[in-house]
Amino acid sequence: MKLALCSPIGLFQGASVLLLCSLIGSEPVQATLDIARSESGAAHTHVLPVFGQQLGFNLPAGWKQAYHEEQAGMFMAEYVPEQEALTQWSALFCVQGFKDMAESISPERFLDAMAQTYKSTCDGEVVYQKLGDTEVDGHEGFKAILGCTAMPNIHNATQVNPKAYASIPQGEIGYYTVVSGNKDLYLLHKSMRGAVFSVDKPPLQADNSQDFISALVPFSLK
Numbered sequence: 001m002k003l004a005l006c007s008p009i010g011l012f013q014g015a016s017v018l019l020l021c022s023l024i025g026s027e028p029v030q031a032t033l034d035i036a037r038s039e040s041g042a043a044h045t046h047v048l049p050v051f052g053q054q055l056g057f058n059l060p061a062g063w064k065q066a067y068h069e070e071q072a073g074m075f076m077a078e079y080v081p082e083q084e085a086l087t088q089w090s091a092l093f094c095v096q097g098f099k100d101m102a103e104s105i106s107p108e109r110f111l112d113a114m115a116q117t118y119k120s121t122c123d124g125e126v127v128y129q130k131l132g133d134t135e136v137d138g139h140e141g142f143k144a145i146l147g148c149t150a151m152p153n154i155h156n157a158t159q160v161n162p163k164a165y166a167s168i169p170q171g172e173i174g175y176y177t178v179v180s181g182n183k184d185l186y187l188l189h190k191s192m193r194g195a196v197f198s199v200d201k202p203p204l205q206a207d208n209s210q211d212f213i214s215a216l217v218p219f220s221l222k
Contacts, residue, residue: 047220050075050097051184056220063093073099093190093216101185107142107178108133110185114176115146123169124150125199131206136179136221145204146189147173150196171197173204175213181221190216 047056059079066086067078075097080089105113108130115128129145150169174191190213197203204212 048075048077048095050095050186051099051181053181053184054220054222055095055097055186055188056222057093057095057188057216058218059093060215075099090194091190091192094188096187098185098187100183102180102183105185107140107180107185110178110187111142111144111146111176115144118146118148121151122148123152124148124171124196127173127199127202129206131209134177134179136177136219139179139181139221141177141179143175143177145173145202145206145209146176147171147191147202147204149199149202151193169196171195171203173197173202175204175209177219179219179221186221188216188219 045056046059047054049055062082063079064082065077066080067076069076075095077095078086079093080086081091084090086092101110111130115126118128119126125148127145127147127149131143131145134141134143149171151172152169170193172191172193174189176187176189179186179188192204192212194203
């Protein structure tokens with residue numbers, strides 16, 4: 001399978017995956033890149049213990065946790081709408097933690113490196129729009145839009161699916177926030193998939209990014 005976005009494999013020492021959320025067994029979803037999804041229901045606050053701190057966010061009604069993994073130096077949790085799965089999604093929210101990385105790289109540099117790595121997975125053109133500095137409970141952070149106009153869906157043979165195949169490319173784009181904690185680095189991102197789009201007309205831009213992320217914020221880090 002060709003990797004796309006949430007965890008960069010081998011990008012930084014101590015972070016084994018920075019291109020993993022949104023990459024696991026992805027199959028195409030017949031949907032447009034539509035921001036106005038079913039996120040208008042009541043949201044409830046989720047708090048995840050990630051290494052030494054508590055990371056909080058709002059999860060829209062009708063979403064579920066689809067994956068969770070912790071390994072040496074890395075934490076990851078993924079959420080999708082209840083009717084979708086990690087093998088077939090049109091919207092995904094990913095939370096990652098990278099242990100002891102806060103002092104080794106700034107949030108902006110982390111996203112810059114991630115965008116560079118992302119280029120190798122994109123068959124179309126990469127969209128990378130910096131949205132600037134942010135702050136979560138006194139912790140510095142940086143936010144950006146990152147996406148690919150045509151992301152390939154390539155599936156290698158496995159025990160479950162013995163035949164390798166490739167499916168139609170899709171557009172993929174997301175809103176990324178990286179925050180420096182007391183010692184650890186945290187990545188939160190929401191992405192959407194749908195029709196291939198033009199690099200000069202991405203479905204997610206600065207002017208509609210707040211609507212896109214509104215159901216999940218505010219984030220907290222205690």
